[in-house]
Amino acid sequence: QVSSGSLRNVIGFKTNVSHSDALMTLNLWMTSQVPFSASVDQMSKFYTFVSEGAADAKIDIKREFTSCSSIFTPLIRARSSEVVHGKFLSPKDLYWHDPTGCSETTEEFVLVKNRMFPRRMLCSTYPNLCEFFTEACGVPKVPTTADYVEMLLRLSKVALPSQVAHQVFRVFVRWATDIHSVSDKNDLVYVKDSLQKLETTILPTLVDKWVSLHPSFGLVCWSDDDELKQHFQNCIDVDFIQFGTLSSEDKQILYGRVAALMKSLGIPALSKVVHREAIFYGTADNREKATLLCGLLPYMQRYIYKTHRDAYINFQQNEIMKLSNLQIIVVEKLFHKYMLKGHESSSKKRFKCHCLLQV
Structure with a gap:
């Protein structure tokens, strides 16, 4: 540091650092x-x-920052005064805050494994610079859908499903809310395509393993019926998504928005992939029962048409379900067991019943 003012002036040293000088210095750091x-x-x-x-x-920040990796993020968690290794990232690779908490959870598990990775959530690093980074530099305020997929994939590599299942649920709630509120379905398509890949194992299951929707994992569904789940939870060709222990409020969200999201992603509810298969002994004369049912059918059709119009139309369009194909069989003893559609798995227990409609 030159203390003599006259010497500084003679040599031509700068006495003040300009904002352009700062950007030039930043460019030197980055390169x-x-x-x-x-x-x-x-x-x-x-x-x-x-x-x-x-x-x-005085400077065009968006032009300077959006075109290159210009925002420093530390690779490890440390005191703010401690000098640490870091990496420069572009605004599109960062976000200000993660409302699901998944980013912080991922970071905690990564730290346990003593691994280094750039902290992409800026609010914990630069808490007083929100307006600058989000408004001036163009950093997204929340993670994008692609960010969350990457986040869950990283989380699945350092934690067991049972440890972070509820965190995955929070991300699904976020997706369900975002996708429901916008007309652009590109995010939904992105998640669906990602889940079809073998390597995108971000779905937590009941047996504490991560899976994707790739065919090699077999049937992946979520349980909307705890009683049915008891019959199939030990089957080797089906995996149940497990979101951890949910509160009553979370369960309402699961059966509402999240259920709709999973249906769109190709994750069926258990009740939709289970059917009842008849087990019967002995046959009897069916003429009396057949006459009775045939007389009631027109009234039943009229009732379904008036109260469940969509179901009636679907029923009519399904060739297998047409009434002309209906057969009435009277048996001496009738039971049923639960079967997974398209799979050999079935419930070990059978149930006595008096009547059964089987397709």
Whole structure:
């Protein structure tokens, strides 16, 4: 540091750092081949200074920041005054805050494994620079759908499903809310396509393993009937999605928005993939019962048409379900067992019944 003012003037040293100088310095840091280290306190002061230039319109921050990786993120969690290794990322690779808490959970598990990765949520690193990063630099306020898929994939590599199942549920709730509120379905398509890949194992299951919707994992469904689940939870060709222990409020969300989301993603409810198969002994004369039912059918049709119009139309369009194909069989003893559609698995227990409609 030169203390003589006259000497500084003669030599031509700058007496003040301009905002353009700061951007030039940032560019040198970004392009340097040497790993960059700094403390969060140092970088906070630096970005605060840059933000002042942006506020005075002295520099075009969006042009400078969106075109390159210009935001420093530490690779490990440390005190704000501690100098640590970090990485420069572009605004599109970051987000300000994660309302699901999944980002923080992922970071905690990664730290346990002593692994280093850039912290993408800026609110915990630069809490006082929200407006600068989100408004001036264009950092998204919340993670994108792709961010969440990547986040869950990273989480699945460092934690067991039983440890973070509820965290996955929070992400599904977020997706269900976002996809329901916008007309653009690109995010839904992205999640659906991602889940079809073998490597995107981000679905937590009852047997504490991660799966995707790739055919190699077999049938993946969610349980909307606890009694039915008891009959199939030990079957090897079906996996049940397990979101952990849910509150009564969470269960309402599960059976509402999240159920609709899973249906759109191709994850069926258990009740939709189970049918009852008849087990009977002995046959008897069916003429009396057949005459009775045939007389009642027109009234039953009229009732269904008036009260369940959609079901009636679907019924009529299904060739297998046409009434002309209806057969009435009277038996001496009748039981049923539960079967998974398209699979050999069935319930070990059979149930006595008096009548059964089987397709």
